[in-house]
Amino acid sequence: MTIKVGVLGAKGKMGSQTCQAVEAAADCELVAALDQGDELQQLVDAGAQVVVDFTRPEVVMDNLEFCIGHGISAVVGTTGFDEQRLDTLRGRLASNPDVGVLIAANFSIGAVLMMRFAAQAARFYESVEIIELHHPDKVDAPSGTARRTAELVAEARRIAGSPPVPDATTQELPGARGAEVEGIRVHGVRLRGLIAHQEVLFGDTGETLTIRHDSLHRESFMAGVLLGVRRIGGTQGLTVGLEHFLDLDAAR
Amino acid sequence: MTIKVGVLGAKGKMGSQTCQAVEAAADCELVAALDQGDELQQLVDAGAQVVVDFTRPEVVMDNLEFCIGHGISAVVGTTGFDEQRLDTLRGRLASNPDVGVLIAANFSIGAVLMMRFAAQAARFYESVEIIELHHPDKVDAPSGTARRTAELVAEARRIAGSPPVPDATTQELPGARGAEVEGIRVHGVRLRGLIAHQEVLFGDTGETLTIRHDSLHRESFMAGVLLGVRRIGGTQGLTVGLEHFLDLDAAR
Amino acid sequence: MTIKVGVLGAKGKMGSQTCQAVEAAADCELVAALDQGDELQQLVDAGAQVVVDFTRPEVVMDNLEFCIGHGISAVVGTTGFDEQRLDTLRGRLASNPDVGVLIAANFSIGAVLMMRFAAQAARFYESVEIIELHHPDKVDAPSGTARRTAELVAEARRIAGSPPVPDATTQELPGARGAEVEGIRVHGVRLRGLIAHQEVLFGDTGETLTIRHDSLHRESFMAGVLLGVRRIGGTQGLTVGLEHFLDLDAAR
C-alpha cells in the first residue's frame, strides 16, 4: 500500500525536489502539490495522509494547524521553530492523538549521523575542532550545522566533566584560531568549487579520529525526507530532529 | 582509593607501556610487573586487584586460571582466543562470581569508535569501501582492523536487507578494485612515513560520509587499557571487546 | 579583439559545454557550431580562427586536414591519437607554418597540475601510491588519469635511479594491494555520490606529501579549453598536452 503524500511549497527548490522524490518512490504517491495561493482543502480532497512542508515561517503554523485538525501527519523542513511554537504544536497534537509531526532542521542523514557520532566520540578525546567548508557565496560563517555540532560536542564534554580543550597559543594573528562556539574552535573555509562539507577532528595522545561529511547535491536531502514520510504515519505526537527516526541505539 | 594493578608480560612492548601508564595514572598503583620466569604468586602477595596480561597464547590461559582462582580480575590483550577458550573462561568465571575478565583484540578507543560508527552508518548508504594505510614493513594486507570493519559493515547491511554495493567495473587491471571481504571492497596502501590509518567511505546520491582513524603511537592504546582496568573491577563474568565499556548507547 | 571560434561536435556533451563557455568568454566569439552532417566549409565562411574539436576518432583527421589546409588552428579533445597520427599531423603542419594544433587528452588544469607535481615530487620519496575514486557506473579501473600519473611517476623515478617502492607484504588477500602500473600501486574506489577524484600519496621517513584533485563537474574542463583557444593562435606546429601552455617553469 502506498502512502498518499501532499507537498506544500511545491514550487520552491526543496519542495519541487520533494515532488520528484515522492513520484520516484515506489511506496509513495504524490496526490497534491500546492504552493502560495492554493487551497489547503485540496489536501483533504486528494486524501493526503502525510504532508511535507517546505514553506515559510509566516505560514507554516497555519498549515500545521490545518493538517493536525484534519488528521494529516506532517514532515516539516521549514525553519523558524522556537520553544513557544513547539509547545503550541504539542498542545494541538495532544487533542489529535493519531497525528504525528516531524520538525527537522536538517534532512541530510549524513549530517545527522556526523553530529550524532561527534557527540558520542566527544568525551573520549582531549582535543576537538570543527572545520566547515562551503562555496564562497555563503553569507554566514560558521555554518549552522557547524555551530550545532559544536554545541552537541560541548554538551557531551560538559556532561562527561571534560576539562577545557588544550591550547597554548599566545601569539595569534587575529582569527587564526577560528571562532569559539561554547569553547569549541570552529573554522570556516570558503572555496569556489565546493558545495557543503564538514570535518570534525578529535585528537588524543598518539591518535586522531576524523568524521567528514560531503554534501554535493540537494538531492541528498531526499532520503531523509522520504524516511520522515515513511515513519511519521506510525509516530504519534511531536518529534524534533530526524535522528529519532534513525534507530541508532538499536543498530547493534 | 587507588586500584592495585599487576602487569604480566611487563618487559614486552605493550606490557612496558602499560607499566608506565599505570604508574602515571593517579587512580592506579603498579604493585607487580612480572615477565617470563616470575612467580604468579607475587600478584597475590602484592595485593593486585586487577591484572593486565600482554603475554603469549601459550601461557595466557594458565595466567587467567590463576587470577580467577585468586579473585583477581583481568584485562587481556594477548591474542589467540577462540570460542573454545572463551567457553573455558566462562565456565571458570561462573564459579567465581566476583571476578571479571575483559578480552580485547584492540585497545584503541578510536579504532573501536570507528568500527562502531561504521556499523551504525552502514545501512543508510548504497556504497561503502575501506582504505587502510600502513608503513611498508607490514606483512599482511588488508589489516586485521580493516577486515573486522568490513565484516561488521557487511553484517549491518545483511540485517538491514541492503542490496549488493553497486560496481559497473567490466575492465579491471588485476587488483585495481581491491580485495573483497564479505562483499565489501578493501584497499591496502603501504607508504613509508605512515604508521596505522584507516578510512571508511560511505556514499549515496549527492553525499558521502567518511570516518578516518589515525594511529600515530602505541601510547594511544593506553587510554583503552586504563579504561579496562577501571571498569573490570565492577564487572562480573566475561566481556569480549572494549566497545562494551564505552557506554555508547547511553551517550545521548 | 575577439577570437572567432568554431566548434565541431557541438551537440555532444563536451561540445555543447564548449559552445556555452565560448559564448560566455568576453574575448571569444562563437561563429560556428557544427555537428554530424554539417559542412566544414561553414567554418571558413564564418571566418573561424580557431576550431575546437570534440568529435570522434573516425572523423577527426579529416576535420584537422581541412582546418590546417584553410589556415585555421585547432584545439582537439577527441581521442584516438597514436604516434602515426601525430606524425601525419606534423607533416601537414610543416607545410602550413602559420597554423597550430593542440592535442590534449585532459583539459582539466587541475589534473594536469596534479600529474606535473607528482612527476616532480617522485624522485624525493621512497614510497608512492595512487588512489583514484569515482562514481560506481565507471566501467574501467583504474582510471586513465591514474594510469597516466603512475607512468609519469615511474618514469621520473627511473630517470632518478630510485629503487623499487618498498613493500613487505607476504600475506595478501587477492587485490588488497591494488593494481600495479610500472611498479606503482594504484587503487580504484567506486562510491555513489562521487564524481572523479584522485590522490597521489608520497611517503618517506617521518613525512608524507599528498596531492589531491577533485573534479565535481564537466564545467571544470572549460578553463583548459579556453586556455587552449587563447594560446593556439600564437603557437606554430603541433603541441601534445595542455601542460605546455601552463608556463610552469616560468612560474617562479
Add this chain to the structure above:
Amino acid sequence: MTIKVGVLGAKGKMGSQTCQAVEAAADCELVAALDQGDELQQLVDAGAQVVVDFTRPEVVMDNLEFCIGHGISAVVGTTGFDEQRLDTLRGRLASNPDVGVLIAANFSIGAVLMMRFAAQAARFYESVEIIELHHPDKVDAPSGTARRTAELVAEARRIAGSPPVPDATTQELPGARGAEVEGIRVHGVRLRGLIAHQEVLFGDTGETLTIRHDSLHRESFMAGVLLGVRRIGGTQGLTVGLEHFLDLDAAR
C-alpha cells in the same frame, strides 16, 4: 670519496639528529661535533669540508666568518637572518670564491615542495585557503610555514593579476573565517595527537586541488640537511632556500 662534515650545536635537538644522519650516510663522515664552549679550530684540525650549523642567532655570524675564512662551506639552519646579515655574508663570500653557504628556514623537502607547488598552482584558481594543523603546545598561530605559503601564493596571484579571492561572508562569528595574510585566509587547528601538518586548498568552478604535507618526525628534516651537505661543496656564494637545490625546473 666521502664528505668530511663538522656539526655546530651538536648537542641540540637538530644538531644531534644531524650527527646521527651524517654518521649513517655512506658518503659522509662526521669529523667534528662541537657545541657551546668548544674551539672552532677543531673544525680545521679535523679537516671539515662542510659545516652544518644549528646554533643560535647570537653566534652564527661568528661561526660563518670563521668557516668562510678557512675555506669551509656551510649549511645553516639557525634562524635570525635578515637582509643586512645576508649582505654581510655575500661580502665575505665574494672574497672567498671557493666557498658556498646555504641558509635554509626549512629543511623539510616536503614542505618546500608544497610551497613551490602552491605558488605554481596559485594563478590558475579563483579561490585558495590554507589550513595548518599542529599539536596544542604550539604558541604561535598561524605557523611560519603557513604564513610563508600565503605570501608565496599572494605574490604569484599578484604577478598574474588575479582578482581578490571571492568571499560573500557578511555575518561572521569573530575568527570564523581565519586570519588574513596578504589577502589569503589561513586557519590554524590545534589538536592533541597531531605533529605538524598543512593543507593548501585551491578551488575553481567544478574542481578543487589540494596539496597536503604531514610531518610526523624531526628525522624527516635530515634528507634536506644531507641534500644541502652534498650540494654546497659544488656551489659558490650564498644560496637562500633549499628549493634551489631541488632542480625542479629540470624535473621534466
